[in-house]
Amino acid sequence: MPSPDPAVLARLRAIVGEAHVLTSPEDTIPYGFDGTAALKGPAGVVVLPGSTAEVSAVVRLACELNVPIVTRGSGTGLSGGSVPSEGCLVLCLTRLDKVISVDAANLTVRAQCGAITAAIDAAANKHGLFYPPDPGSMKISTIGGNVAENSGGLRGLKYGVTRDYVMGLEVVLPDGRIAHFGNACVKDVAGYSMKDLFIGSEGTLGIITEVLLKVVPRPAARRTMLASYDRMEDAAQTVSDIIAAKIIPCTLEFLDRMTIGCVEDYAKIGLPRDCAALLLMETDGHPSAVADEAEQMLALARARGARDVRVARDEAEALRLASARRSAFSALARVRPTTILEDVTVPRDKLAEMVSFVAEVAKKHRLLVGTFGHMGDGNLHPTFLTDERNTDEMARVHEALEEIVTKTLALGGTITGEHGVGLAKKAWLRRQVGEHSHDLMREIKRAWDPRNLLNPGKIFD
Amino acid sequence: MKPSLQLLDYSILQQCMHCGMCLPACPTYDATKKERHSPRGRISLMRAVADDELKISPAFADEMSYCLGCLACQTACPAGVDYSNLLETARAEVQSAGLNQTFTSRFWRAVTIRGLFMRPRLLRFAGRLLWLYQRLGLQTAFRMIGLTKLLPKDLRRLEPQCPTIATKFSPQLIRPVESPAKKQHRVALLTGCVQDLVFADINRDTADVLLANGCEVHTPPVQPCCGSLHAHNGEADAAKTLAKRMIDLFPPSQFDAIITNAGGCGNHLRHYGSLLAEDPVYAPLAKLWDAKLRDIHEWMMEHGCRAPQAGLGDLTVTYHDSCHLTHGQKVTQQPRDLLKLIPGLRLVELPEANWCCGSAGIYNITQPEQSEQLLVRKIGHVLGTGATVLATANPGCHLQIARGLRQAGSAVTLLQPVTLLARAYRKEKMTESMTA
Ligand SMILES: Cc1cc2nc3c(=O)[nH]c(=O)nc-3n(C[C@H](O)[C@H](O)[C@H](O)COP(=O)(O)OP(=O)(O)OC[C@H]3O[C@@H](n4cnc5c(N)ncnc54)[C@H](O)[C@@H]3O)c2cc1C
Ligand code: SF4
Ligand code: SF4
Numbered sequence: 001m002p003s004p005d006p007a008v009l010a011r012l013r014a015i016v017g018e019a020h021v022l023t024s025p026e027d028t029i030p031y032g033f034d035g036t037a038a039l040k041g042p043a044g045v046v047v048l049p050g051s052t053a054e055v056s057a058v059v060r061l062a063c064e065l066n067v068p069i070v071t072r073g074s075g076t077g078l079s080g081g082s083v084p085s086e087g088c089l090v091l092c093l094t095r096l097d098k099v100i101s102v103d104a105a106n107l108t109v110r111a112q113c114g115a116i117t118a119a120i121d122a123a124a125n126k127h128g129l130f131y132p133p134d135p136g137s138m139k140i141s142t143i144g145g146n147v148a149e150n151s152g153g154l155r156g157l158k159y160g161v162t163r164d165y166v167m168g169l170e171v172v173l174p175d176g177r178i179a180h181f182g183n184a185c186v187k188d189v190a191g192y193s194m195k196d197l198f199i200g201s202e203g204t205l206g207i208i209t210e211v212l213l214k215v216v217p218r219p220a221a222r223r224t225m226l227a228s229y230d231r232m233e234d235a236a237q238t239v240s241d242i243i244a245a246k247i248i249p250c251t252l253e254f255l256d257r258m259t260i261g262c263v264e265d266y267a268k269i270g271l272p273r274d275c276a277a278l279l280l281m282e283t284d285g286h287p288s289a290v291a292d293e294a295e296q297m298l299a300l301a302r303a304r305g306a307r308d309v310r311v312a313r314d315e316a317e318a319l320r321l322a323s324a325r326r327s328a329f330s331a332l333a334r335v336r337p338t339t340i341l342e343d344v345t346v347p348r349d350k351l352a353e354m355v356s357f358v359a360e361v362a363k364k365h366r367l368l369v370g371t372f373g374h375m376g377d378g379n380l381h382p383t384f385l386t387d388e389r390n391t392d393e394m395a396r397v398h399e400a401l402e403e404i405v406t407k408t409l410a411l412g413g414t415i416t417g418e419h420g421v422g423l424a425k426k427a428w429l430r431r432q433v434g435e436h437s438h439d440l441m442r443e444i445k446r447a448w449d450p451r452n453l454l455n456p457g458k459i460f461d
Numbered sequence: 462m463k464p465s466l467q468l469l470d471y472s473i474l475q476q477c478m479h480c481g482m483c484l485p486a487c488p489t490y491d492a493t494k495k496e497r498h499s500p501r502g503r504i505s506l507m508r509a510v511a512d513d514e515l516k517i518s519p520a521f522a523d524e525m526s527y528c529l530g531c532l533a534c535q536t537a538c539p540a541g542v543d544y545s546n547l548l549e550t551a552r553a554e555v556q557s558a559g560l561n562q563t564f565t566s567r568f569w570r571a572v573t574i575r576g577l578f579m580r581p582r583l584l585r586f587a588g589r590l591l592w593l594y595q596r597l598g599l600q601t602a603f604r605m606i607g608l609t610k611l612l613p614k615d616l617r618r619l620e621p622q623c624p625t626i627a628t629k630f631s632p633q634l635i636r637p638v639e640s641p642a643k644k645q646h647r648v649a650l651l652t653g654c655v656q657d658l659v660f661a662d663i664n665r666d667t668a669d670v671l672l673a674n675g676c677e678v679h680t681p682p683v684q685p686c687c688g689s690l691h692a693h694n695g696e697a698d699a700a701k702t703l704a705k706r707m708i709d710l711f712p713p714s715q716f717d718a719i720i721t722n723a724g725g726c727g728n729h730l731r732h733y734g735s736l737l738a739e740d741p742v743y744a745p746l747a748k749l750w751d752a753k754l755r756d757i758h759e760w761m762m763e764h765g766c767r768a769p770q771a772g773l774g775d776l777t778v779t780y781h782d783s784c785h786l787t788h789g790q791k792v793t794q795q796p797r798d799l800l801k802l803i804p805g806l807r808l809v810e811l812p813e814a815n816w817c818c819g820s821a822g823i824y825n826i827t828q829p830e831q832s833e834q835l836l837v838r839k840i841g842h843v844l845g846t847g848a849t850v851l852a853t854a855n856p857g858c859h860l861q862i863a864r865g866l867r868q869a870g871s872a873v874t875l876l877q878p879v880t881l882l883a884r885a886y887r888k889e890k891m892t893e894s895m896t897a
Contacts, residue, residue: 026520027495029509030502035480048494075496076481094494116485139485330539337475339540388475 004045008065012047015057020095022046031090034075034082035137036424037340038388041084043070050095052170052178052209059207060176062089068456071203073114073145076137078341079422081149081202085457093144096209099123106184108167109213113144120213130218132159135418136329144208150200152418154325157376158250158284159216161418163199168212171198174205174449184212197444202420203455205448219284222250223294224318227306228275232256235277236352238304239375242281243348245300247293251282252376253325256355259332259370259383260324266331269324275307279375280325282318328372332383336368340384340397344408345417348378354411358382361403365396379417405431421459429460465554466511469547474511477504477542486537488817488835489527497524500534500544507551522555527831529824530693531817532728532788545728545789546735549692556695632682634665645675646717646764651730653723653856654686660856666883667722667757673886674767681710687721689729692736704733705743713750722757722879724855728789730754756786757879758795758854769885771892772804778881779848780808781839781862782815783855796854796878803885811851812842820861832861840865843873852878 004023012021022028023045031043049055062069072082072092084090096114103109104127111120117138121131134153135141141151147169152161168182181195182188198206229235232254239252255263255278264271271278279301283293294311301309312318333339346354355371358380362369373380382404384397405415405428415421415428430438442460446452466474483500484490490499497506503524509515528548535544635650648671652664668678688703707730711719721727731754733747740747755763780797787793793815800808819825819835839862843851851866853859854877863875 022495022497024520025509025515026506026518026524027497029515030496030499030505032505033479035478037478074481074484075479092496097494137480137482140481330541333478333540334476337472339478387472389471 008061009045011061012045012058015061016047016049016054020048020050022048028090031072031075031092032084034072034077034080036078036080036083036422037338039080039083039423041088042086043084043090044087046090046092048092048095052096052172055091055093055096055172055207055209056176056178058089058091059172059174062453063175063451066451066453068453069207070455071144071148071207073142073148074116074137074140076141077145077149077422078343078419079149079202079416079424081420081422081455081458082145083423085455088456091207093142093207093209096144097142100210102127102129102215103184104129107215107217108184109215111143111211111213113147113208113210114142117141117143117146124215125218128218129215131165131213131215133162133165143211143213147199147208147211148201148203149418149420152374152377152379154253154374155250156374156379157252158248163196165214166195166199166211167214169195169198169208170210171206171208174451174454178209179206182212200420202422202458204445204458205454207454219250219286221287221290222282222284222318223290224251224280224282224312224321225294225298225301225309226321226324227279227281227301227309228272229277229279229304229306230275231305232277232355233352234304234306235279236349236375238279238301238306240349241300241304242297245296247283247296249281249283249293249297249376251280252374253280254278254355254372254375255325255328256359256371258359258368259328259372262331262335262370263324263327266334267323267327269320269327271324272308278324279306280322282322325372328370329381329383332370332372332385336385336387338384338386338388340386341419342382342384342401342404343373343379343417343419344382344404344413344415345377345379346408346411346413348376350411350413351375351378351380354380354407354413357407358404361400365400367393367396367400369400374417377417378413423458426458426460465557466507466550467513469511469550471511473543473546474504474508476540477501477508477538478540479505480539482539483534483537486533488529488531488533489831492831492834498527500538500542503528503551504542504544504547507547510551510554517554517558521551522558525551525555526827529784529817529819529821529831529835531784531821533784533815533817536788536791536815545732549695549697552693552695553697554695632680634661635668635678635680637681638677638679639668639672640677641672641675643675644677646677647715648676648678648760649711649716649719650678650680651687651711651719651721651723651726652680652684653721653726654690659860660877663722663856663877663880666877666880667720669883669886670757670761670766670879671720673769673883674761674764679711679716684710687726687730688736689726692729700729701736701740704736704747705740708733708743708746708750711750713746713753716753718755718760719750719753720755720757720760722854722877724756724783724786724790724792725857727754727756727792728785731790756790756792756795756854758786758799759790759792762795762798766799766802766882768802769804769882769889771885771888772806773881773885773888774805776803776806776850776881777846777848778806778808778850778852779811779843779846780814780878781811781818781843781851781853781858783853783858784815784817784821786854787815796852799878799882800852803881806881809846809848811846811848813838818858818861818865820855820857825861836861836865840869840871844869844871848873850874850876850881852876852881854878 028043031046033040068088070084070088070090093114096112098112099115100110124131132155135151146162150163368385371382415425496502671678685706688700692700734751737743737747818839819832825832
């Protein structure tokens with residue numbers, strides 16, 4: 001809303017309370033962006049509802065006045081999904097942060113949309129249960145944001161992504177009606193699977209207000225090891241060997257040479273700077289199975305020419321080894337003022353090829369790019385270390401990105417494995433999914449939200 | 462030249478990639494769940510000022526004052542954003558724009574920052590008066606006849622817990638130079654302002670710990686304030702003057718280490734290099750100064766602190782991290798390791814040990830409500846541990862938490878790690894002389 005009409009503000013205040021409608025620049029400027037580099041927009045009015053009923057009432061009012069709504073969780077998104085658009089109302093859901101209940105008999109957790117991902121896992125943990133999706137932002141991301149982006153994490157290969165844990169949703173529709181989809185039944189084939197339409201919908205189809213999640217028993221044991229290689233291909237081949245040996249580890253994460261150097265500069269863990277790849281491997285489950293699998297993984301890594309494999313003896317050492325991977329992003333983010341984190345994904349057997357392609361492109365365009373990511377599921381994070389004020393360098397970043405996307409699609413991959421399309425990747429969506437699929441997506445959006453009030457301009461124009 | 466956000470190296474602002482990883486660590490965001498009260502939000506406001514999209518307004522000034530300056534965001538930040546530098550610049554700009562909050566906070570600034578903390582002798586004199594007032598029983602008399610009710614509300618809240626001023630200040634307890642039996646290092650000991658007024662005995666304990674570990678301790682009787690209060694509250698020029706006086710008094714080339722035992726001062730003392738970077742004469746000295754500066758716990762563990770041979774009996778102790786020690790100076794493990802050296806002492810972890818207690822410089826005076834909420838939260842955790850002693854290493858935290866414990870009617874004793882260690886060394890000496 002450009003210059004908020006006092007009468008409208010009064011109605012918004014009547015719905016959510018005086019303190020939860022923000023209009024001054026000091027209050028709204030901080031809602032002008034999410035976690036995406038170099039994107040921002042004007043957050044005219046920010047509304048923080050305290051219940052599903054309030055969300056519904058705000059949506060009805062916006063609908064009546066034809067005001068677009070940009071839904072926001074914690075604003076950690078990496079594709080610009082919650083960046084405000086001109087004349088919009090920002091609906092920020094962080095007050096709806098309760099983990100409502102844990103049902104140990106049915107293995108479910110019910111939570112409000114603004115509940116923090118880590119708080120959901122902590123609540124499950126109290127009952128010996130486990131919520132596996134662990135995006136790097138889990139200490140602050142909201143579950144609503146996770147569902148809206150279908151977020152992944154480090155455990156994708158074995159445990160899947162957010163979608164695999166959503167059993168039910170409460171959603172406020174574009175006209176303000178409150179609808180419920182799914183339930184606590186493991187089996188349910190009654191009609192279309194409507195909840196699946198909302199997972200990954202990036203705030204364009206409805207506002208998720210409550211979620212019912214599946215949880216699983218917490219694994220009793222875990223083993224961690226870190227292997228270094230002279231060639232990225234050998235690391236990738238180790239992963240294929242492990243999977244061919246019928247082992248599904250919970251974590252298979254890699255760092256490339258550039259990232260290893262940055263991590264070592266920053267954390268001084270004692271990593272070999274001259275190796276081309278580090279592979280962090282973790283297996284979890286029943287203690288005896290874990291011991292057995294760990295031994296096999298060690299042997300397979302050695303057989304593929306791993307220069308060195310460190311196996312953690314205890315939890316403390318496991319944490320130390322894992323910190324090499326965990327600090328990758330922090331180490332890279334310190335190098336230059338602007339950090340652009342991409343998440344192209346290719347079929348697993350194409351990963352090594354993709355990593356070396358990224359390194360070549362970076363060299364060609366004289367850019368600093370470190371790549372790390374999830375080797376088990378082919379999801380890489382080429383991270384551009386740059387400066388948004390340097391227009392010449394930014395132009396080269398865009399050229400490089402274009403080449404990386406083209407290669408990704410040629411290898412049968414996707415422009416985004418977990419961060420979503422938002423604003424940042426919508427130019428490439430049609431190229432990836434094809435015109436019919438792209439048209440169908442837009443038709444669904446149009447049918448559902450004919451006045452284009454929910455997160456307009458995200459995913460497609 | 463006045464410090465300003467527009468003149469600040471823009472890459473310091475740009476370093477924030479607005480990822481939000483600092484939000485869960487920030488006490489003011491935790492309390493309100495509003496972006497404006499988060500590190501990311503505050504940085505975005507500073508950037509808007511730098512970009513000329515926002516004027517320095519009363520709301521901006523309030524926001525900078527509502528920040529605790531606890532620097533928990535700096536520990537949480539993956540991108541290494543120098544929040545402390547940003548906050549100081551923003552506060553200085555608020556200061557020079559003349560937008561300075563309430564009457565009470567103006568009053569306190571005038572009395573403390575511009576007055577007392579610029580003049581060490583005057584500060585001690587004021588301390589002495591306060592001591593007299595307390596000793597002569599005027600305090601009790603005033604309270605009984607209700608005179609204290611005439612004080613503004615914020616002050617009234619703090620007055621009953623106003624720190625009891627020490628009977629003796631540091632120079633009466635520590636000689637200018639004290640030497641150990643076998644000298645291995647030559648160190649300077651900074652006595653601090655609040656530490657010196659209220660906790661001079663802790664300075665004595667620090668000297669004893671150093672002596673027991675082969676350090677010759679140099680403690681000039683009159684020392685300037687380090688300038689941290691000034692820098693944190695937007696008085697950059699005063700901070701620079703004080704830094705230079707400090708360097709003059711302790712030429713860094715003459716010592717193996719310059720020791721501080723107050724977390725808040727230490728964090729500021731380590732950054733004289735950047736504070737005086739533009740000064741042709743002092744810049745190189747300040748750099749050397751930074752390299753020599755050590756927190757007492759850090760210095761002790763760096764040189765393999767000797768474990769005392771005697772303990773203090775069975776003691777369950779928990780430890781509260783002072784913000785500026787843990788987030789500012791990154792000294793987190795050393796105080797714990799130091800405590801564990803004492804025979805018979807059992808250390809239990811305090812939940813949320815590194816969450817601000819609400820003291821935060823003069824925050825408990827300028828933002829009483831938020832400060833009180835943080836204090837209550839801290840006391841709850843302390844009581845939950847079942848420890849009989851709470852150790853912490855910063856005079857501000859010490860005063861604040863001691864006040865909270867008294868308010869809660871708790872019997873938990875508050876001591877600093879060096880005090881416990883010094884007592885163990887004294888016990889050791891006694892045992893030795895008895896057996897001899
Ligand atoms: C340091 C860092 C690490 C990250 N690591 C990962 C990772 O490992 N894996 C991964 O997948 N992502 C990762 N992300 C991206 C991001 O954290 C996720 O996309 C997360 O799910 C966003 O949650 P949020 O609450 O911040 O949502 P926001 O950023 O506020 O919103 C994201 C999108 O969801 C919509 N939305 C939010 N809440 C709702 C709701 N209740 N109903 C409907 N729509 C809604 C918004 O409109 C927007 O389109 C990372 C981000 C950062 C900064
Ligand atoms: S210094 Fe403390 S209160 Fe201020 S923004 Fe950082 S974490 Fe929040
Ligand atoms: S964690 Fe650091 S980079 Fe991220 S928003 Fe906070 S200050 Fe900015």
